[in-house]
Structures are given as C-alpha cells and as structure tokens.
Amino acid sequence: MKINSLKSVIILGLIVLFSNQVWSQDLDSLLDKEIKPQTIYAAATFKATRIVNGHSVEQMKKKQLDFRISHRFGDINSGSYNLYGLDNGLIHFSLEYGLTDWLEVGIGRSTYQKTFDGFAKVSILRQTSGAKNMPIHLTYLFSTEYISLNTDTLMKNAYSRMSYIHQILIARKFNESLSLQLTPTVIHRNLVPTELDKNDLFAIGLGGRYKLSKRIALNVEYYYVYRPNEKAISQSIPTPVKYYNPLSIGIDIETGGHVFQIMLTNSQAMREGGFIGKTTETWSNMGIHLGFNISRVFSFTK
Amino acid sequence: MNKLILYFVFSLIVFNVQAQNRFFTKDAKINFNSSTSVEDIVAESNQATTLIDIDKNEIAFSVLTTSFKFRRALMEEHFNENYMESVKFPKAKFNGKIISPIEWKSEKVVLVDVKGVLTMHGVSNEIILKAQIIPGKNKILAITEFKVIPEAFGISIPSAVRDKIAKEVTIKIDAAYTPYQP
Numbered sequence: 001m002k003i004n005s006l007k008s009v010i011i012l013g014l015i016v017l018f019s020n021q022v023w024s025q026d027l028d029s030l031l032d033k034e035i036k037p038q039t040i041y042a043a044a045t046f047k048a049t050r051i052v053n054g055h056s057v058e059q060m061k062k063k064q065l066d067f068r069i070s071h072r073f074g075d076i077n078s079g080s081y082n083l084y085g086l087d088n089g090l091i092h093f094s095l096e097y098g099l100t101d102w103l104e105v106g107i108g109r110s111t112y113q114k115t116f117d118g119f120a121k122v123s124i125l126r127q128t129s130g131a132k133n134m135p136i137h138l139t140y141l142f143s144t145e146y147i148s149l150n151t152d153t154l155m156k157n158a159y160s161r162m163s164y165i166h167q168i169l170i171a172r173k174f175n176e177s178l179s180l181q182l183t184p185t186v187i188h189r190n191l192v193p194t195e196l197d198k199n200d201l202f203a204i205g206l207g208g209r210y211k212l213s214k215r216i217a218l219n220v221e222y223y224y225v226y227r228p229n230e231k232a233i234s235q236s237i238p239t240p241v242k243y244y245n246p247l248s249i250g251i252d253i254e255t256g257g258h259v260f261q262i263m264l265t266n267s268q269a270m271r272e273g274g275f276i277g278k279t280t281e282t283w284s285n286m287g288i289h290l291g292f293n294i295s296r297v298f299s300f301t302k
Numbered sequence: 303m304n305k306l307i308l309y310f311v312f313s314l315i316v317f318n319v320q321a322q323n324r325f326f327t328k329d330a331k332i333n334f335n336s337s338t339s340v341e342d343i344v345a346e347s348n349q350a351t352t353l354i355d356i357d358k359n360e361i362a363f364s365v366l367t368t369s370f371k372f373r374r375a376l377m378e379e380h381f382n383e384n385y386m387e388s389v390k391f392p393k394a395k396f397n398g399k400i401i402s403p404i405e406w407k408s409e410k411v412v413l414v415d416v417k418g419v420l421t422m423h424g425v426s427n428e429i430i431l432k433a434q435i436i437p438g439k440n441k442i443l444a445i446t447e448f449k450v451i452p453e454a455f456g457i458s459i460p461s462a463v464r465d466k467i468a469k470e471v472t473i474k475i476d477a478a479y480t481p482y483q484p
Contacts, residue, residue, distance in 0.1 A: 030484075
C-alpha cells in the first residue's frame, strides 16, 4: 500500500511537471508551432529580364510594363578617328508587359538591319524551397524577328525576312550571390545568305550573375553556336562572312525603379537572331562594343 | 489506481482551462505605409499570426516578411531583397505585455499601453505602443498604430532613394482573435 501511494505520488509529480511544461510554454514558441512551413520562391535570380544580351528567367509580373532601351557602341578597335566606337552605335527599344505572373509578351525594334521583334515568355517552373521543393526555374521563350532593311536584294518577300527563335531557360539561384543559367536555343531563319549557312541554328547559352553588393552584380554570358559547315565556309571563294560566338561581360546597377546594365560584348546586335546567329567580331582582335541596357518598370495595378 | 485516474482527469482539466485563456488568429492584418510626396509605398499582409494570453496579459505577433503585398512587383522584390533581407531574416516578431489595467470580461473598448520587444531584420528594439482592445467571451478585437524608424532596425537606405522613403514608417495592425485550440 505504501509503495503504491509512493508510486502514485511520483506519477502525480511527473504529470504536474509535464503539464507545467505545457503551462510555462511561452506565447512565442506556441506561435512558432502554429506557423506552417511556407513555400519560398527564389526571387531575383537575376536583376533584370536580360543577363546581358539574352533573356534571363526573370520576367514582368502581372500588369507590370518594362520599357527598355539598349545601346551598343561601335567596335573599340575602330580607332581614335571613331573615338573607339563611341561615334556610332546601334539602339534597340522594347515594351514588355506581364499579362499574368507567368506570361510576358514584348515588342521591340532595333536599328540592326531595321529589325522588328516580338516575343512571348512563359514561366513553367519556379525554383522553390520550404514546403515545396523545386531546384530550378524553367522558362520557355518564343521570339520572332522581321528584318525590314530593304537594301538586301535577296529578301524578296516578307517570308524571307522572318526568323524564329525557341529557347528553354534553365536557371538556379544557388545562393544570395550566385545564379547560373543554361539556355538551349534553336533559331530558324527562312532565308540564309549562302547555301552553306544552315537555316536551323543550334546553340547553347551559359550565363551567370554574381552579386558584388546588394545593388551591384557582375554578369557573364556566352553562347556556343554549333556550325557544322564552318570549315567549308572558310574554304569557299569568295569567303563569306565569318561568325563568332558571343561573349559578354556586364555590370548591373540597380537604383530603385531602374536597372542599369553596362557591358562589354563582341556582339553589336541585341536580339537573339543577331547576337547568336550573326556576331561578326571577336574579343581576340578587340572587336568589342561598349553598351548599356536601361530598364524602367511601370505598374498598372491599383 | 482510482486516484491516479483522478489526477489525470484533474491535469486534463487544468490544461483545458489554460487553453481557454489564450486567443489566437492567423490572419491578422498588418499594413505599413512609408509614402512620401514622391512615391507611394504601401504594403499589406493578412497572414500575421498572433496570440493573446488573457491571464498573463501577454501578446505575441509573428509575420513572414515575404507575405507583404505591394502594388508594384519590383518594390516588393526590393523590400525583400535589399531592405528586409527576407532570406536571412524571414520573420518579424513582437512579444509584449499589456501594462495598463484591462478587464477582459467587460466587453467594452479599452485603450491600453503595450510594452514589448519588436524584432525585425534580426534587430530587436523595445517599444511601447497604444492599442485599442475590445474584449469578448469568444472574440477579442485589437487594433493599433505605431511608427518605427528603419535605421533603428539596421535597415540601411541608400542616399539616392532616401528622400523617396518616409523617415518613419507607420504600421497599422488589425486582429480578430478567437479562442485558441492547440
């Protein structure tokens, strides 16, 4: 009997101790228990919708309009007479709008071959952590370009002036500073200058950004373009224009509603058909262009 | 053995009584405004979780900084990326005590002072704020409005945009509590 009562005292003690623990649990830790794990979307994988020339996985959210002006000066190797390229340059401007959070459309115009362009960008997967885990961003880009330059006698009709670009953008924000992107690309040109040039061009882009500070980031972008006929092209007479792979290095500077990108690139064109397909200068002979992109975002939400 | 069961039942009752002295909501509204004549900066979250303990007159708030919605998507991104650093400091918290007298059974509006610690961006500051509370048996309403200075919480604002953001940010909270079921 004595042992029994001793037992019950101990058990009572334990129960009181346990319930005391529940009692003394402060509100703060109770709150923590109530908050369910959230899905966290990796935001700002890149600062802008372009890494340098090519698209990044970023796009305008619903009812946000991006007005972009891009400029590439002439070749640095064009000498002091041309003030190292600063005397001339190409410009591209575009209006890009988020119809929904996952669909962006844009139209643009470039002085390069007097090209009009239009694109649609579809966000398929977004990188998340927390309750749901998704390691990458996945975006599909479809773009079309229309060359309106009328000095090219080969381009007899509208059809021959069109080209189409498909890109899959695969990106991952590894940490607050580092993001990388892989961009498989197919470009179809309805008309190419010579028989040896392929109508379909395959390329893969490699891009990255590294944040130097909260508002400044370093970007590098390279496209490898597969050109199976390169050898035949270089041997043919007369030698057609030789094309190179574009390499660009840029700095992003963010100031409130603007993102200012300043870069060095061997490509003067600012749209995929141009800089992936028709880059004619190379870093090795200083065929480099100084350039910038300016982005200003306007919001149409209430 | 009978005694044991009795103790157990007793402790359960104790636990239950305890539970009824806490009121809870997970969709309290927090709204902040740091507008200037140059720029409208307004954001709202309706996902703040909060508890009131009417025995101890204690109150606790917790909100994920990513749950604040802005009119402009870019502003929201900058808020999380550049100012709150939401990846490093995902939550803003307040833990406080009602320091003026309050009669929880009265069901009349009372104006109280709440003293506590506000933690955001990894920095804690003691603040005293005025709140309006309407007690009730099954529902407690609470509203408050107070001001904070971003720099006091280690949030640095670059000089280029300093004039566009108010020196003091006005925070409004609106919460409707119901009895807490653990």
